[in-house]
Amino acid sequence: MKLAVALAMLQRDDRWLLQLRDDIDTILCPGQWGLFGGHLEPGETPEQAVQRELEEEIAWRPEPPLRPWFSDASGSRVVHVFRGELLRPLEELKLLEGQDWTLASLSELRSETIWSERCGEFRPMVAGLSTVVQKLLAEANQNG
Amino acid sequence: MAAFLASMIHDVPTDSDVVLELEQQARRQGTGLAAEDLDGFWQLNQTWSREGTASSSFSIGVLRALKACLVLENQSDGLAITNQVSLGPFRLQFDGIASLKGRQPLLRFSFTSVRLQVGSLTLLNQSLPEPTKQRQPFFALIALGDQRNWLCARGRGGGLAVWIRSPDNAA
Numbered sequence: 268m269k270l271a272v273a274l275a276m277l278q279r280d281d282r283w284l285l286q287l288r289d290d291i292d293t294i295l296c297p298g299q300w301g302l303f304g305g306h307l308e309p310g311e312t313p314e315q316a317v318q319r320e321l322e323e324e325i326a327w328r329p330e331p332p333l334r335p336w337f338s339d340a341s342g343s344r345v346v347h348v349f350r351g352e353l354l355r356p357l358e359e360l361k362l363l364e365g366q367d368w369t370l371a372s373l374s375e376l377r378s379e380t381i382w383s384e385r386c387g388e389f390r391p392m393v394a395g396l397s398t399v400v401q402k403l404l405a406e407a408n409q410n411g
Numbered sequence: 412m413a414a415f416l417a418s419m420i421h422d423v424p425t426d427s428d429v430v431l432e433l434e435q436q437a438r439r440q441g442t443g444l445a446a447e448d449l450d451g452f453w454q455l456n457q458t459w460s461r462e463g464t465a466s467s468s469f470s471i472g473v474l475r476a477l478k479a480c481l482v483l484e485n486q487s488d489g490l491a492i493t494n495q496v497s498l499g500p501f502r503l504q505f506d507g508i509a510s511l512k513g514r515q516p517l518l519r520f521s522f523t524s525v526r527l528q529v530g531s532l533t534l535l536n537q538s539l540p541e542p543t544k545q546r547q548p549f550f551a552l553i554a555l556g557d558q559r560n561w562l563c564a565r566g567r568g569g570g571l572a573v574w575i576r577s578p579d580n581a582a
Contacts, residue, residue, distance in 0.1 A: 290545050298545025378438040379513045380551050380567075382461070388567050389551065391517065 271345040273317035274304035275333055276399060279353040282370035283403075286324065287383050287390055289366050300371075300381050301393040302348070303364075313338075313347035325368070326361040329354070339398060348399060373407060376400045423456070423561040423573060424554075427463030430563055430571050433554040441514035444552050446485045449518070453562055453574035455479040461569030481574055483509065492520045500530045505539075511552075518564065519549040 277284040290298045303324050307316040314332060322328045333349035340346075353370075362368050367385040375381050377400060380389040424430045455474050458466045482493035490511070495504035507522035521542050527535040542548075550564035553571075560576045 290543075292543055292545075297543075374435065374438050378515060378551065380515075380517065380549070382569065387569075389549075389565070389569060390545075390567075391549070 269340065269343065269345050271307045271313065271316075271347065272305060273307060273313040273320065273347045273349065274302040275317050275321055275329075276302060276336060276348055276350045277329075277333075277353040278351070279356075279370055282372050283376060284353055285369055285371050285381065285392075286362075286365040287367035287369070287386070288393075289364075296393045299391050299393045300369075301396060302399070303368075304349075314349070317347070317349045324362075324364040326363060327355060337402070342395065346395065373400075373403055376403065420556065420558070420560050420575065422556055422558075423575065424563060425457065427459045427465060427571065430459065430553065430573070431463055433563060434565065434571075437515050437551075437553045442516070442552055442554060444511070444516060444555055446483075446490050446511055448555055448559065449483040449490070449562070450485045451483060452577040453481040453483065454577045455481070455572060456561070456575045457573045459571040461565075461571075463571065480577065490518075490520075492522075494522070502528045504528075507539075515551055515553075517549045517551050519547050521547055 275284075284303065285300045286303045287300055288294060288296055288298060303321060304317055305320040305324075307313060308319075311319070313335070318328050318332055329351055333351040336348045336350035338345065338347045357368065357370065367383045369381060369383070371381050376392070376396075379392050379397075381392065382388075383390050424433065457471060458474070460466070477496040477498055479496050480494075482491075482495065484491040490509040491506070492509040493504050493506050495502060497503075504526050505522040506524050506526065507520055509518055509520035511518055522539050523541070524536065524538050526533060526537075548567050550566055550572075553563040553565060555562050562574045562576070563572070565571050
């Protein structure tokens with residue numbers, strides 16, 4: 268059975284919250300921009316997992332809970348992506364996992380490299396994030 | 412030489428506003444650039460900071476005097492990359508491999524050796540350790556001139572640069 272992860276696409280002022288993963292060779296996609304979230308624990312639903320992961324990673328549990336956006340089982344893992352508004356500014360949250368975070372515009376997401384203030388350099392995005400970006404672009408095109 | 416070459420090219424960007432606009436276009440639409448478009452000797456002509464502040468004329472003067480040059484060679488097994496500076500008979504060059512990724516695209520590279528030569532005499536030729544993937548440097552390509560005679564990109568460190576295609580390695 269495939270491992271499952273629950274990820275959060277959080278929007279604030281037309282920008283999207285990303286986490287810069289640690290520069291640790293043993294983790295998946297080290298040093299790249301991805302979404303907050305993580306693996307489901309035994310007996311946990313994706314909805315529960317994404318809420319728990321957000322509390323562990325940015326000290327914030329969305330209320331009401333995030334709504335499911337889409338799931339993708341085409342890769343080596345089942346990915347459940349949730350979506351919602353980031354109702355608090357970053358200054359009121361805490362980065363507890365990862366080496367940086369940012370609110371990226373759609374233009375930045377499309378460019379596949381995003382600036383990290385803490386690292387003082389551009390970093391690439393996790394390849395799997397392109398599915399999310401494509402969905403956002405399709406939405407933007409639909410909305411004119 | 413780079414300044415002279417640049418003066419011969421009518422559309423080479425000399426203003427960071429133009430470069431930043433080209434970057435927005437590249438982000439929206441991609442550049443369509445492929446490895447064969449990059450083949451050649453590219454002499455560094457102009458650099459800007461991440462925000463678009465022009466480097467001092469002294470810095471640019473030094474880089475031009477050192478003939479800072481990027482050499483890309485499209486080979487059957489991938490792109491070979493060399494970054495080199497020269498001063499009189501001295502030449503310091505870093506050789507490695509590069510690849511393109513994504514739609515903008517990124518030119519990702521790593522240097523595998525460093526060489527110092529005086530004329531045809533090699534003073535140093537040393538292998539370099541391969542960087543971990545997350546440390547791999549890259550240029551996010553922005554645009555290639557209509558006549559394929561200038562190239563513009565942003566480095567991992569944020570700086571913007573324009574290179575002029577040089578007719579040969581002697582530039």
